[in-house]
Amino acid sequence: MIRFERVSKRYAGGHDALADVSFEIRHGELLVLAGHSGAGKSTLIKLIAGLEKPTAGKVWVSGQDVGTLRPNQLPYLRRSLGLVMQEHRLLNDRSVFDNVMLPLLVTGYPPRDAAKRVRVALEKVGMGEFEKSMPLTLSGGEQHRVAIARAIVNRPSVLIADEPTAHLDPAYAREIAALFRSFHAAGVTILLATHDETLFSPYGARRIELAKGRLQA
Amino acid sequence: MSLSLLPHGMALRQARLRLTAKPLNTLLSALVVAIALTLPALGYVLIDNLASLANGMSGKPEISVFLKKEVAAEQIQVIENRLRADKRITAIRFIGRDAALKQLAARGGFADVTGALSDNPLPDAFILEPGGEDPKVFEAIRAGLLAMPEVLHVQLDSAWVERLHAAVELGRWVALLLAGLLGAALMIVTFNTIRLQILTQRHEITVSLLLGATRSFVRRPFLYFGFLQGLLGGVLAWGMVQGLVWLIAPRVQALAQAYSIVVDLRGPGVGQILALLAFASVLGWLGAGLSVHRHLHDGAVD
Numbered sequence: 001m002i003r004f005e006r007v008s009k010r011y012a013g014g015h016d017a018l019a020d021v022s023f024e025i026r027h028g029e030l031l032v033l034a035g036h037s038g039a040g041k042s043t044l045i046k047l048i049a050g051l052e053k054p055t056a057g058k059v060w061v062s063g064q065d066v067g068t069l070r071p072n073q074l075p076y077l078r079r080s081l082g083l084v085m086q087e088h089r090l091l092n093d094r095s096v097f098d099n100v101m102l103p104l105l106v107t108g109y110p111p112r113d114a115a116k117r118v119r120v121a122l123e124k125v126g127m128g129e130f131e132k133s134m135p136l137t138l139s140g141g142e143q144h145r146v147a148i149a150r151a152i153v154n155r156p157s158v159l160i161a162d163e164p165t166a167h168l169d170p171a172y173a174r175e176i177a178a179l180f181r182s183f184h185a186a187g188v189t190i191l192l193a194t195h196d197e198t199l200f201s202p203y204g205a206r207r208i209e210l211a212k213g214r215l216q217a
Numbered sequence: 218m219s220l221s222l223l224p225h226g227m228a229l230r231q232a233r234l235r236l237t238a239k240p241l242n243t244l245l246s247a248l249v250v251a252i253a254l255t256l257p258a259l260g261y262v263l264i265d266n267l268a269s270l271a272n273g274m275s276g277k278p279e280i281s282v283f284l285k286k287e288v289a290a291e292q293i294q295v296i297e298n299r300l301r302a303d304k305r306i307t308a309i310r311f312i313g314r315d316a317a318l319k320q321l322a323a324r325g326g327f328a329d330v331t332g333a334l335s336d337n338p339l340p341d342a343f344i345l346e347p348g349g350e351d352p353k354v355f356e357a358i359r360a361g362l363l364a365m366p367e368v369l370h371v372q373l374d375s376a377w378v379e380r381l382h383a384a385v386e387l388g389r390w391v392a393l394l395l396a397g398l399l400g401a402a403l404m405i406v407t408f409n410t411i412r413l414q415i416l417t418q419r420h421e422i423t424v425s426l427l428l429g430a431t432r433s434f435v436r437r438p439f440l441y442f443g444f445l446q447g448l449l450g451g452v453l454a455w456g457m458v459q460g461l462v463w464l465i466a467p468r469v470q471a472l473a474q475a476y477s478i479v480v481d482l483r484g485p486g487v488g489q490i491l492a493l494l495a496f497a498s499v500l501g502w503l504g505a506g507l508s509v510h511r512h513l514h515d516g517a518v519d
Contacts (some may be wrong), residue, residue: 049427072431079429089424106430108224150428 001027007057017043019213030184033193035210041193050074082156086163088147090135097131103154121153141172158189230440250450253371255457264388271381279374280345290366308346314339407443407504415512436509446500451494459484
């Protein structure tokens with residue numbers, strides 16, 4: 001599904017974010033990407049979404065070499081991924097409903113079916129009652145849930161989350177973790193970057209760990 | 218609406234929302250566009266009026282032939298016969314010196330002058346209408362007439378009409394040049410409006426691109442915005458031109474009456490209005506396109 005072949009990423013300043021990273025996520029797998037902040041987790045996710053290009057090596061997503069995709073092909077790659085970024089990046093001037101609707105608008109989904117899908121996604125993350133709320137009136141945990149709903153509304157085959165439980169109290173974090181567990185049970189391939197891997201250890205997830213840009217054995 | 222048109226409908230709606238979200242800003246930008254357009258458009262309309270006035274006057278010249286005072290009546294008859302034989306001349310009118318004086322006296326203001334004259338100073342004259350429109354032929358006729366010993370002076374009356382036509386052409390050209398310059402101003406206004414919009418919507422653009430929006434999806438609302446702003450400016454400019462013509466018309470009429478010409482100042486025609494609106498909206502679209510091209514590249518996705 002997603003394969004890294006000896007991938008390195010050096011930023012313009014000379015900082016090596018990733019060095020010689022190789023691994024694979026198979027279809028239907030739940031993979032936890034562990035590591036301290038600054039270990040290169042976010043860079044790795046950016047490479048998958050085509051937000052950055054590798055300096056060396058190849059990143060394969062569903063058989064496509066992401067590094068060689070032309071700019072007009074990238075949108076279609078991103079539509080196949082459900083991305084939950086670290087800063088959840090909701091649009092604060094739009095309601096919860098409209099935020100979750102955004103991926104469907106962007107892809108030109110028929111509006112009538114779209115509304116139905118948005119409600120289903122919000123129900124799945126337990127935010128069904130908040131569709132008319134504005135993001136800033138919600139708690140941090142609730143905002144995370146909305147961001148997750150936005151990531152799954154397109155029914156992507158891969159769900160990628162960067163620190164989905166950061167800045168949450170343990171109770172909220174456990175709920176979010178359980179949410180990802182349920183998506184995995186439904187057959188979605190999941191990559192979770194987290195510094196708090198103990199949350200996911202009960203689920204028997206495979207884990208890989210990054211330290212200073214290198215995969216630890 | 219068919220599914221392929223859906224994104225366009227959405228983009229148009231979004232552009233309209235952005236326009237109506239800040240009505241004062243929208244109005245000010247549209248006014249700048251309108252004022253930039255009004256000057257050349259009004260110029261063009263006025264020139265057009267002048268052109269139709271010039272066309273109303275016979276472009277065909279009259280040749281006035283003034284005879285020397287000492288020429289006798291029999292000689293005049295001989296000259297007339299000779300002129301009538303000339304195939305290049307289609308009409309001949311003779312105005313005797315007495316008739317000319319009477320005409321002059323009949324015209325307002327000159328009665329006293331003519332009364333004061335002891336002797337009639339006016340010459341006998343022929344008014345000729347040459348056929349065709351070739352200026353070289355007119356010139357040849359004039360030269361031939363001047364060669365006659367009885368002829369004092371020959372005047373080609375078409376010269377001023379030609380000059381008027383040339384002036385109208387020049388005016389039209391200047392108006393178009395002005396339209397080009399101020400059209401550039403219009404594009405710059407749109408360019409800047411769109412730049413500010415992209416800046417304020419950077420977050421939204423970034424998120425949309427992250428969620429798989431194509432560049433054309435992001436670009437489209439801005440293009441429609443530029444188009445609508447241009448169109449709005451065009452409509453305002455139309456209104457301003459119409460209003461200015463309405464204001465100017467009575468003054469022009471007063472001036473024209475002094476020259477005993479009837480002038481009915483007309484506003485822009487349907488074709489001109491459509492051209493104005495098309496010009497404004499296309500330039501708005503282009504300005505927006507340039508702005509998006511320039512500013513959306515600056516890494517809207519981090």
